[in-house]
Amino acid sequence: MAGSPRDLSHPDVADLVLTDVLFALSDPARLAIVHQVAEGPLPDVTCQEVRGDLPKSTRSHHLKTLREAGVIRNVPEGRNRRISLRRADLDARFPGLLDAVLGDSQPLTDPSVPAVRRGAP
Amino acid sequence: MAGSPRDLSHPDVADLVLTDVLFALSDPARLAIVHQVAEGPLPDVTCQEVRGDLPKSTRSHHLKTLREAGVIRNVPEGRNRRISLRRADLDARFPGLLDAVLGDSQPLTDPSVPAVRRGAP
Numbered sequence: 001m002a003g004s005p006r007d008l009s010h011p012d013v014a015d016l017v018l019t020d021v022l023f024a025l026s027d028p029a030r031l032a033i034v035h036q037v038a039e040g041p042l043p044d045v046t047c048q049e050v051r052g053d054l055p056k057s058t059r060s061h062h063l064k065t066l067r068e069a070g071v072i073r074n075v076p077e078g079r080n081r082r083i084s085l086r087r088a089d090l091d092a093r094f095p096g097l098l099d100a101v102l103g104d105s106q107p108l109t110d111p112s113v114p115a116v117r118r119g120a121p
Numbered sequence: 122m123a124g125s126p127r128d129l130s131h132p133d134v135a136d137l138v139l140t141d142v143l144f145a146l147s148d149p150a151r152l153a154i155v156h157q158v159a160e161g162p163l164p165d166v167t168c169q170e171v172r173g174d175l176p177k178s179t180r181s182h183h184l185k186t187l188r189e190a191g192v193i194r195n196v197p198e199g200r201n202r203r204i205s206l207r208r209a210d211l212d213a214r215f216p217g218l219l220d221a222v223l224g225d226s227q228p229l230t231d232p233s234v235p236a237v238r239r240g241a242p
Contacts, residue, residue, distance in 0.1 A: 018152070018222065019146075019147050019148060019149050019152055020147075022143045022144075022146050022147035022152075022222070023143075023144065023147035023148075025140075025143050026140050026141075026143035026144035026147050027140060027144075028140050031139070031140055094221055094222075094224075095221065095224065096217050096220060096221035096224070097218070097221035097222065099217060099221075100215055100216065100217035100218035100220075100221050101139065101143070101215075101218065103215075103216065103217070
């Protein structure tokens with residue numbers, strides 16, 4: 001798939017920057033996305049459905065922030081795209097960080113964040 | 122010291138919000154301050170000296186962001202103020218987070234962040 005215009009850039013694991021990762025995780029909507037993909041990769045369209053109140057441009061911006069910080073991968077899959085958490089890379093670079101962040105249940109009980117609705121892939 | 126105009130507000134441990142803490146930690150200058158106070162409380166004047174390139178207003182804003190997120194305490198001490206890390210509160214509320222963040226050596230080896238200069242209290 002190299003060279004396809006649908007390929008987006010992703011930082012190498014060695015280039016991940018802690019403050020960039022922390023910033024990417026510091027927004028409730030982005031953290032909700034991370035909780036969702038922590039359960040397994042999601043097609044982009046499902047991420048879109050999860051927060052119906054979120055404008056598409058805002059969602060795209062959040063996905064871009066997460067991807068550029070190295071938190072998620074966003075790759076073509078058929079006609080759609082697939083979003084996945086870079087758990088192994090994050091665990092290798094910042095041991096314990098993701099577990100500590102995902103271990104906090106606050107985002108999922110926050111009434112402003114709707115529960116995950118996982119559509120068929 | 123209750124009621125003194127020099128007292129600043131600090132959120133209770135139960136009111137700490139993960140995304141607020143992550144945002145407070147997501148700035149290199151603020152993270153450098155956290156690394157400094159992780160070694161022990163510092164008089165505010167020392168924090169000031171640590172980054173001579175940082176305007177006083179910027180430093181004050183960083184300290185405010187860290188305090189309001191619940192990362193540090195900023196209390197009067199004699200004629201000055203004392204800055205300390207709320208490690209126990211953060212560990213109780215978000216187990217493992219601070220260790221994971223402070224375990225990354227990147228901020229202290231970042232050439233843009235000067236080494237700690239710890240003045241006499």
